[in-house]
Amino acid sequence: MxxxxxxxxxxIYARSLLDLxxxxxxxxxxxxxxEAVAALLAQEPDLEAFLASPYFAEQTKRDVIRKVLTGKLxxxxxxxxxxxxxxxxxxxxxxxxxxxxxxxxxxxxxEAVTVTVAQSLGQDQIDKLAQDLAQAMRAKIDLxxxxxxxxxxxxxxxxGDQMLDNSVRGRLTRTVSQVANPENRYKKTxxxxxx
Numbered sequence: 001m002x003x004x005x006x007x008x009x010x011x012i013y014a015r016s017l018l019d020l021x022x023x024x025x026x027x028x029x030x031x032x033x034x035e036a037v038a039a040l041l042a043q044e045p046d047l048e049a050f051l052a053s054p055y056f057a058e059q060t061k062r063d064v065i066r067k068v069l070t071g072k073l074x075x076x077x078x079x080x081x082x083x084x085x086x087x088x089x090x091x092x093x094x095x096x097x098x099x100x101x102x103x104x105x106x107x108x109x110x111e112a113v114t115v116t117v118a119q120s121l122g123q124d125q126i127d128k129l130a131q132d133l134a135q136a137m138r139a140k141i142d143l144x145x146x147x148x149x150x151x152x153x154x155x156x157x158x159x160g161d162q163m164l165d166n167s168v169r170g171r172l173t174r175t176v177s178q179v180a181n182p183e184n185r186y187k188k189t190x191x192x193x194x195x
Contacts, residue, residue, distance in 0.1 A: 010095035017080050017096075018103050024076050031104045033077035034097050037069075041094065051090030061085045105142050113137075114144045116156040116167070121145060133157070 021030040041048045047068075051061055062082050069078055084093065102112065113133055121129070130143040137159070152168035 006092060006095060007099075009089065010092050010099045013084060013089065013092065013096045014099035014103055017077075017100060018107065020076060020080070022107075026074055026076055027104065027107060029074045030077050030080075031100070033073045034100055036072070037077075037081070037093070038097050040068075048094065051085065051093060053090075054088075058086050058088065061090055102142075108140075110140045110142045111137065111159065112144070113141045114146060114158040116146045116148050116151060116158075118147070118149050118151050118153050118167070120147050 017030065018027065021027040050056060050064070062085050065081050065085060066078070069081070073081075081093075084090065084096070089096075105112070115129065115133075126143065126145055129145075130141060133143065134141045150169065152172075154167040154169075154171070156167050156170065157164045
């Protein structure tokens with residue numbers, strides 16, 4: 001399965017689980033369950049490999065999940081894991097959990113914002129940036145910071161399908177474009193003056 005297909009399937013499963021959790025009024029319980037499963041997978045990498053392995057029957061995998069997690073998870077979460085295994089999606093569990101986290105945060109009213117900077121930021125700088133962006137957007141945000149030295153300086157902010165490129169590289173590219181295409185520069189000047 002290609003990476004794009006795997007991400008698409010993980011998205012479908014995560015959305016389905018969130019919808020079921022909403023209907024059952026168990027969103028927070030399911031979210032907590034998935035965090036517990038993620039912690040278990042981190043502690044026991046062999047379990048993740050076992051669930052992803054094509055050499056074990058789905059029945060065997062389901063029996064292990066039931067034995068390990070019955071009584072520890074909400075019934076909805078446990079049933080979801082078993083259905084996922086029945087459909088040979090055990091290898092997608094980490095991706096499903098990651099996508100559910102994103103959907104859960106959006107459900108809680110958080111908006112995903114990605115910023116790209118040229119150099120690593122300290123935690124104080126990240127916290128301040130998150131606070132400033134949240135105030136400017138008047139929203140709760142989940143901030144992801146990426147480092148790309150090729151932007152030379154400044155910042156690129158992405159939110160949904162919008163992007164604000166205030167990087168040094170972006171400003172240089174726009175300036176070179178204006179110099180190389182003077183008709184665009186004059187058109188812009190005309191529009192600024194007369195409209």
